[in-house]
Amino acid sequence: MRYRLAIVAPNAVEVVRYAGGWLFDRTTAGWEVTVLVDDHTDIRPLQILGATVLDIEQSLAAPKHDTWPHAVAVPTQMIADCRVRDGILECLDRRSAELSLWGDALPAELEDRVQTTHHRVSRAARAFKACALATAGFPGEEVGPTEVFRVSPARATAGPVSAR
Numbered sequence: 001m002r003y004r005l006a007i008v009a010p011n012a013v014e015v016v017r018y019a020g021g022w023l024f025d026r027t028t029a030g031w032e033v034t035v036l037v038d039d040h041t042d043i044r045p046l047q048i049l050g051a052t053v054l055d056i057e058q059s060l061a062a063p064k065h066d067t068w069p070h071a072v073a074v075p076t077q078m079i080a081d082c083r084v085r086d087g088i089l090e091c092l093d094r095r096s097a098e099l100s101l102w103g104d105a106l107p108a109e110l111e112d113r114v115q116t117t118h119h120r121v122s123r124a125a126r127a128f129k130a131c132a133l134a135t136a137g138f139p140g141e142e143v144g145p146t147e148v149f150r151v152s153p154a155r156a157t158a159g160p161v162s163a164r
Contacts, residue, residue, distance in 0.1 A: 003031045006069040006097075008056060008078055008087075011039040012046045013136045018102040019073055020129040021121030022147050024049045026071075028124065034069075036060070045132035069097050073149070076103030079110075092152055099152040106150060114150035121145055 005026050009015045015023065015035055027033050027050030035046050036056040043053040060083050072091055078084045091099045092113050101114060121129070126143045133141045 003071070004069040005031050005033045005071045005073065007033070007035045007051070007073045008084055009035065009037055009075055010078065011037055012043055012053070013138070014075055015051075016045045016049065016129060016132045016136060017138075017141070018075065019100075019147060019149075020045075020049055020132055021125040021143070022073075022100075022119045022149070023051055024125035024128045025119070025122050027051065028122075042136065045136040048132040048135060049128055071098040071100065073100040073102070076101050076105050076107075079107055095153065100149040101151075102147070102149050110150075114152050117149055117151045118146040119149065121147060 003026075005023075007015055007019065007023065012035070015037070023033055023035075023046075033049075033051045035051045035053050036059045037043070037046075037053060038056050040053060040055055046053050072087070074084060074088060079088060088099060088101075088110070091097045092110075099114065101110070106114075121144070126145070130141075130143045133139065133143070
């Protein structure tokens with residue numbers, strides 16, 4: 001059984017910019033990575049990084065599944081969607097999955113429940129992220145050596161699967 005990572009975001013560029021290196025590193029480590037996006041007009045950048053891409057509306061409307069991801073990642077801007085917020089709080093309350101957030105506007109209710117961590121992006125991930133950014137129309141965007149997340153404690157049943 002493979003570890004599963006689910007990412008919820010408004011579009012592919014958001015994921016590639018802020019979590020693309022981490023996503024690639026998880027994929028190459030054997031994780032099954034699924035990205036749920038609102039705008040799925042151009043999913044090629046996420047496919048370059050190894051992710052499976054699904055429509056967020058169809059996925060959130062589906063009945064609950066027996067299989068829950070080991071880790072969930074979300075930009076803080078998505079917390080405004082009550083469905084996403086409820087899922088985040090469920091992850092935190094039940095410790096059903098490790099939660100990773102990126103972005104600046106962290107709601108006060110989450111500040112004490114997550115800690116800042118830096119993922120050191122592998123050289124291969126930096127190269128693939130640069131390619132994904134170029135495919136998305138941002139060929140000159142710099143790809144740094146780290147990506148910053150706010151992370152919850154690891155899932156209670158799966159051992160440490162941290163973003164570090």
